[in-house]
Amino acid sequence: MNHLFESFAIKGLELKNRVVMPPMCQYSVHNRDGKATDWHFVHYVSRAIGGAGLIIIEMTDVEPDGRISDFDLGLWSDEHISALARIVEACHQYGAKVGIQIGHAGRKAEDAQVPVAPSAVPFSERYKTPRELTTDEVKEMVEKFRLAVRRAVRAGMDTVELHGAHGYLIHQFHSPLTNRRRDEYGQELTRFGKEVIQAAKSEMPSDMPLLMRISAQEYVDGGYGIQESIEFSKVYQSAGVDMFHISSGGEGPIGSRGRPGTHAAYQLPLARAIKRALQTPVIAVGSLDDPILANAVIGNEEADLVAVGRGMLRNPHWALEASARLGKEMAVPKQYASAFPR
Numbered sequence: 629m630n631h632l633f634e635s636f637a638i639k640g641l642e643l644k645n646r647v648v649m650p651p652m653c654q655y656s657v658h659n660r661d662g663k664a665t666d667w668h669f670v671h672y673v674s675r676a677i678g679g680a681g682l683i684i685i686e687m688t689d690v691e692p693d694g695r696i697s698d699f700d701l702g703l704w705s706d707e708h709i710s711a712l713a714r715i716v717e718a719c720h721q722y723g724a725k726v727g728i729q730i731g732h733a734g735r736k737a738e739d740a741q742v743p744v745a746p747s748a749v750p751f752s753e754r755y756k757t758p759r760e761l762t763t764d765e766v767k768e769m770v771e772k773f774r775l776a777v778r779r780a781v782r783a784g785m786d787t788v789e790l791h792g793a794h795g796y797l798i799h800q801f802h803s804p805l806t807n808r809r810r811d812e813y814g815q816e817l818t819r820f821g822k823e824v825i826q827a828a829k830s831e832m833p834s835d836m837p838l839l840m841r842i843s844a845q846e847y848v849d850g851g852y853g854i855q856e857s858i859e860f861s862k863v864y865q866s867a868g869v870d871m872f873h874i875s876s877g878g879e880g881p882i883g884s885r886g887r888p889g890t891h892a893a894y895q896l897p898l899a900r901a902i903k904r905a906l907q908t909p910v911i912a913v914g915s916l917d918d919p920i921l922a923n924a925v926i927g928n929e930e931a932d933l934v935a936v937g938r939g940m941l942r943n944p945h946w947a948l949e950a951s952a953r954l955g956k957e958m959a960v961p962k963q964y965a966s967a968f969p970r
């Protein structure tokens with residue numbers, strides 16, 4: 629039977645356990661330059677010391693105006709590579725593998741003077757109205773994703789995750805609520821995502837898996853649900869996605885159906901549905917920080933990996949503690965051995 633603290637492999641990516649630190653923006657860049665700082669180094673390396681099998685570095689943007697805020701990480705220049713490479717190297721020393729989430733905030737780029745988007749539809753009254761990208765600009769955007777992925781590979785990443793969730797640019801293209809274009813990118817809602825996936829894959833070694841985070845359900849009136857997500861995920865799977873990371877929401881002001889639930893495992897039914905329908909590995913996320921619950925998700929084969937976000941913000945050693953609680957003690961750095969008696 630599968631266990632949270634057993635290894636997992638997909639293509640050439642071998643993880644020592646099935647615990648993932650999901651991407652979480654730190655808004656901690658100095659000078660608005662997109663470069664990782666000492667905060668990022670300490671933050672990610674602490675979770676590697678704390679036993680996470682896979683660490684996915686926060687949303688990192690393909691152009692300055694693709695940032696949620698000017699304090700987000702970027703990969704629009706070769707100058708961003710070295711600080712990320714330093715983090716990857718240090719995490720590797722503690723046995724963690726590292727990925728990075730590549731994205732663009734589109735109409736949710738809050739500090740952009742004029743954000744860009746598939747269509748000129750604002751996120752809410754509090755947000756700026758975005759400018760619709762021209763068809764040529766959409767093609768250029770695909771190239772920006774390609775170059776960012778190239779730099780991620782050069783930084784030594786073990787995997788790349790495309791941010792197709794939470795109402796950011798890729799999500800904006802595949803949602804009928806936000807994509808009202810008449811060109812080929814509007815006639816085929818998944819076209820932009822598909823081209824980004826193909827561009828990413830063309831830059832990645834053939835044995836490196838490509839991950840994609842999606843919102844499998846929208847929470848506004850007229851939004852899509854799990855059936856539509858299964859359909860667009862199949863397109864993305866054929867285009868080259870090797871594993872999906874299943875989240876939800878983020879597409880617009882909160883509608884009558886309300887926020888996503890906050891109960892334990894609130895997104896797990898979505899992850900399970902995508903896993904079954906596509907016969908694909910998935911990462912489940914969302915209030916899964918009780919170790920017994922996280923292990924049950926794996927044991928019951930509802931997901932292949934479990935991501936613990938806020939739980940790891942509270943406790944960088946979440947994985948070490950969970951392994952002890954589940955009776956599958958992991959190796960502990962010798963400096964901390966006395967805190968985890970065997």
Ligand SMILES: Cc1cc2nc3c(=O)[nH]c(=O)nc-3n(C[C@H](O)[C@H](O)[C@H](O)COP(=O)(O)O)c2cc1C
Binds near residue numbers: 687914915936938
């Ligand atoms: C501070 C913070 C920043 C986040 N930033 C991102 C991000 O950069 N990309 C992303 O896809 N999700 C982001 N998320 C969502 C988390 O990855 C995760 O899906 C969410 O917190 C639910 O998991 P949890 O219940 O284990 O925290 C963020 C969440 C938090 C708390």
